[in-house]
Amino acid sequence: MKSEPEEFSIDDLRKIGTSPWEGVRNYQARNFMVQDMKPGDLILFYHSNAEPTGVAGLAKVASEPIVDPTQFDKKSDYHDPKSKKEEPRWRCVKVSYVDHFENFVTLAEMREEAPLKKMLLLQKGQRLSVQPVRPKEFAHILKMGQPKKGTP
Numbered sequence: 001m002k003s004e005p006e007e008f009s010i011d012d013l014r015k016i017g018t019s020p021w022e023g024v025r026n027y028q029a030r031n032f033m034v035q036d037m038k039p040g041d042l043i044l045f046y047h048s049n050a051e052p053t054g055v056a057g058l059a060k061v062a063s064e065p066i067v068d069p070t071q072f073d074k075k076s077d078y079h080d081p082k083s084k085k086e087e088p089r090w091r092c093v094k095v096s097y098v099d100h101f102e103n104f105v106t107l108a109e110m111r112e113e114a115p116l117k118k119m120l121l122l123q124k125g126q127r128l129s130v131q132p133v134r135p136k137e138f139a140h141i142l143k144m145g146q147p148k149k150g151t152p
Helices: 010-016 027-036 107-111 135-145
Strands: 018-020 042-047 054-061 094-106
Touching: 010 018, 010 042, 010 054, 010 094, 042 135, 054 107, 054 135, 094 107, 094 135, 107 135
Parallel strands: none
Antiparallel strands: 018 094, 042 054, 054 094
């Protein structure tokens, strides 16, 4: 899961513990989140649009999908006037903080790793804020990042 750190960072998640992953407004990213992610699944928390970009640590899925309340909030950047309370378009999951990495894993470092060459994140044109990661890729990034509390 990607987030711009000035909007919502892994440090922000650590402070509050658990938060809805609101504001996803791409259908494919939403579907990855609400159809494929299950409570307890680990998440690579990626800082995007930062210097440098990369994986800062781990979070986990903390809930089944819920209705994203920002779609109904007219003051929200994520308001969707076409979404109706009876038929909401947007759902999200809650995520909980797990750990920071000892080694921030940069995008440039990931590009140099042969086991990650086919990772969706590294493919041209991939800008989704929620993307699947294959188990071997996940394990490789864990090894690179070294969670501070140890491998989960």
